Amino acid sequence: xxxxxxxxxxxxxxxxxxxxxxxxxxxxxxxxxxxxxxxxxxxxxxxxxxxxxxxxxxxxxxxxxxxxxxxxxxxxxxxxxxxxxxxxxxxxxxxxxxxxxxxxxxxxxxxxxxxxxxxxxxxxxxxxxxxxxxxxxxxxxxxxxxxxxxxxxxxxxxxxxxxxxxxxxxxxxxxxxxxxxxxxxxxxxxxxxxxxxxxxxxxxxxxxxxxxxxxxxxxxxxxxxxxxxxxxxxxxxxxxxxxxxxxxxxxxxxxxxxxxxxxxxxxxxxxxxxxxxxxxxx
Numbered sequence: 001x002x003x004x005x006x007x008x009x010x011x012x013x014x015x016x017x018x019x020x021x022x023x024x025x026x027x028x029x030x031x032x033x034x035x036x037x038x039x040x041x042x043x044x045x046x047x048x049x050x051x052x053x054x055x056x057x058x059x060x061x062x063x064x065x066x067x068x069x070x071x072x073x074x075x076x077x078x079x080x081x082x083x084x085x086x087x088x089x090x091x092x093x094x095x096x097x098x099x100x101x102x103x104x105x106x107x108x109x110x111x112x113x114x115x116x117x118x119x120x121x122x123x124x125x126x127x128x129x130x131x132x133x134x135x136x137x138x139x140x141x142x143x144x145x146x147x148x149x150x151x152x153x154x155x156x157x158x159x160x161x162x163x164x165x166x167x168x169x170x171x172x173x174x175x176x177x178x179x180x181x182x183x184x185x186x187x188x189x190x191x192x193x194x195x196x197x198x199x200x201x202x203x204x205x206x207x208x209x210x211x212x213x214x215x216x217x218x219x220x221x222x223x224x225x226x227x228x229x230x231x232x233x234x235x236x237x238x239x240x241x242x243x244x245x246x247x248x249x250x251x252x253x254x255x256x257x258x259x260x261x262x263x264x265x266x267x268x269x270x271x272x273x274x275x276x277x278x279x280x281x282x
Contacts, residue, residue, distance in 0.1 A: 025042055041214065085118040088278040121236060148214055170200050253269060254269035
């Protein structure tokens, strides 16, 4: 079950000269976060429970995404197939540029940011798929590690329906060793981090629909199979600083949307808003 753009192999990643270390936010006058929240993000690697959308707004977003998901699954895709969603949906492209979200990303990364990637992660009731402990930066052909993921709760997410889990402070340990996942793990991805308990306390990332969490690309995170009768759907929007560079040949630079700041070398593709929904079953 691989539903993402082609990525580098572990061997290719090892050969890349990547700067994999945490760069704390140095923002002095935040737009949306409080100074205390920035200190907390720097120390813990995440924030959670930030309200962005009210009940009416998130209900409208949910209805739209439900339709997009239904069309995708009818075309033979899965509930994880809507990757690079901002390239396939004008509505997601708009959400990536929603100022309420952008301001929080800028408070962490600085004023110049790129909308890097987006995906719908929708765990159906009794869904056996897991996401093993991993760091996003371990997969991504980017340098330096100055990327933040904003996870929008489309449904309520709690321990019963398999909310995300973070290892508090794990972002401060740079790259963490992993093994290739075994088929029996039913892992959506390919890596399983080693000795996770060494790196901090496990935190359950419970969110109400319309809230977001934010985490560093070096944060260890995971989610278990959804053993409940309730769906758990989230939309990820990933942002990086404009000085981040994507290694060529894997499509990452081409998909990056310049949100703010300058890109004098034209590194980022800055694709236009799609004029209509594009459904591709992967």
